[in-house]
Structure formats: structure tokens, C-alpha cells
């Protein structure tokens with residue numbers, strides 16, 4: 001008998017032109033803190049669309065870096081407070097969206113971000129509007145925010161029910177200005193969310209339904225990704241797949257791929273999706289030994305004949321990077337040690353041991 005609790009409170013508005021179409025209802029209050037990265041909100045046209053219809057006042061914080069730091073969210077939270085903002089509107093990839101969520105907490109709570117990891121927060125975060133410009137993070141429909149925590153030399157997720165955006169506006173057009181590298185990096189992040197959710201101890205019938213549909217959609221974009229010519233039809237599939245990935249991991253969390261990937265980003269500077277790609281083939285190989293039918297289903301939905309074919313797909317997509325990562329035994333030991341401390345590992349089917357994680361990193365593709 002199925003037993004689960006399914007909570008996804010974000011209203012999703014999907015399709016071309018949805019931001020302008022929202023008009024005045026884009027505002028959730030009197031004054032917005034608009035949070036963006038340094039360029040994608042402008043390049044994608046999303047910021048212009050927002051400003052053309054947004055009623056009321058706003059102030060822009062456009063200094064969110066990739067893999068946002070604690071210092072950045074402190075600055076944004078302080079700006080929201082000083083300016084009397086009563087909601088947050090985030091535009092961009094995972095970094096601006098995640099940073100904006102923590103700023104929404106800090107705007108109304110007297111706390112240092114590191115304290116939030118320990119004791120949570122008391123006052124409900126400001127309401128959040130999320131407008132993704134990449135098809136990867138899924139953050140627009142999750143309760144997670146990931147920051148770089150220098151003290152622990154890793155990326156670390158915060159979560160809370162009030163971190164689910166109130167509304168997400170998704171327009172595949174906004175992803176057209178992304179470079180091919182960023183398109184692929186983010187697409188593989190979305191794929192890892194879908195696959196890890198499906199191959200996760202906390203998977204339920206409801207999360208499976210979402211993950212299965214997401215993987216099938218993602219699969220339709222494989223020819224375009226391989227060709228390096230990602231048209232709007234493929235971008236449409238990838239954006240929806242990435243949101244479905246977000247909805248799925250909002251229920252289940254991610255698993256060992258993310259746990260290992262955080263170190264590859266922190267120490268080796270790999271973009272998040274590429275860091276996940278490094279060990280996905282070895283992860284599928286390992287999981288096949290504990291849940292063969294599930295891995296078979298993943299491959300079928302992606303129209304791939306074997307785990308080896310999955311590895312070849314990753315090698316095709318990341319051809320410029322394959323063979324460039326050299327991890328010595330001490331480094332692998334450190335990455336595995338860090339991964340073993342995460343909740344993501346506890347989510348992984350088969351309860352992978354230190355030895356198994358070590359083997360996964362040793363047999364990774366890059």
C-alpha cells in the first residue's frame with residue numbers, strides 16, 4: 001500500500017509570453033527586491049519583460065555570482081530590509097533563484113545565514129516569484145536553496161516550506177540566449193534530478209509519475225543536445241523537464257550524484273551540472289546492481305540501450321572536458337568523506353559504502 005505526503009504549493013505558469021501576460025499580477029506586494037545574476041536576466045529579455053509590466057516599486061540586486069556565497073545573501077537580505085521590500089522576485093539560473101530564497105528569509109529574520117542551517121528561522125520568508133532563465137535547477141518549484149559554505153568547504157542546501165516560490169513563470173524563450181555549454185550543463189543537472197529522484201529511497205508513486213514524464217521529455221531533446229543545435233522545441237522540452245525534476249526532488253531529495261558533485265564544484269570549479277555528469281554513468285552501473293528494473297526504465301525512457309550508451313551520451317555532450325579531470329587517491333578519499341556526511345547519501349538506493357563511492361569516483365567519465 002502506498003503511503004506518502006505530496007506537497008507542491010507553487011503555482012506554475014508555463015508558456016511563451018507568460019511574464020508579460022501576467023501583467024500587474026506579477027507583483028505580490030508593494031515593493032519588490034528583484035534578484036538577478038550579472039547577465040542572464042538581461043540577456044534573456046526576462047528582466048525587460050518584468051520591468052515593462054511590474055506595478056509598484058522595486059530595487060534591483062544584480063550581484064549574485066555562480067554558486068552564491070553567504071556574504072552575497074547577507075547583502076541582499078540587508079538591502080531588502082533597508083528598502084522595505086515586501087516580496088522577492090528572482091530571475092535567472094539556480095544561483096540567483098537560490099540566493100533570492102535566502103534573502104527572502106534574511107529580510108525578515110535577524111540571523112546569520114549559517115545559523116539558519118542549525119536552527120531554521122522563525123518568521124516566514126517574504127513571498128517569492130521565480131522566473132528561471134536556465135532549464136536545469138528546478139529551484140522555481142522546490143523548497144531548497146544551496147549556498148557555498150566556505151567554513152565547511154562545500155555547497156550545502158537549506159530547506160523550508162516557505163522557500164517554495166509562491167509563483168513560477170516559465171518561458172522557454174528565456175533559455176535561447178544561453179551558450180551551448182551552459183545549455184548542456186544545466187540540462188544534465190535537470191536529468192540528474194529526474195534520475196536521482198526515481199532511483200531514490202524516498203521515491204513515491206506520485207514523485208515517480210513526475211520523474212518518469214520528465215525523463216521521457218528530456219529524452220526527446222537528446223538529438224538536439226548531441227547536435228549542439230538546441231532549437232526552441234527542444235528548449236521547451238528541457239524547461240518543462242527541469243521543472244518536473246524540481247517537483248520530483250521537492251518530494252524525494254537528490255542522491256549520491258549531488259553528494260559527490262558538490263566537491264567537484266567546490267574544489268575543481270566544475271559547473272554544477274557538469275559535476276553531476278562526471279559520475280552519472282558509474283552511479284547507474286552501481287544502482288543497476290541494487291535496482292536493475294528501475295535503471296532499465298531510466299534507459300528505456302531516454303531511448304538508450306545500456307549504461308554504456310548512457311556513458312557515451314555524457315562523453316559526447318562533454319567531449320571537450322573528458323579526460324581533463326585527474327583525481328588522486330587523497331582527493332577521492334576527501335570527496336567521499338564529505339559525501340558520506342550528506343543527507344543525499346542516505347537517500348541513495350543500496351546504501352552505498354565508502355568503498356562503493358570510491359569506485360564510482362575512480363570510474364567516472366572525466
Ligand SMILES: [Fe+2]
Nearest residue numbers: 137189258272
Ligand atoms: Fe542540481
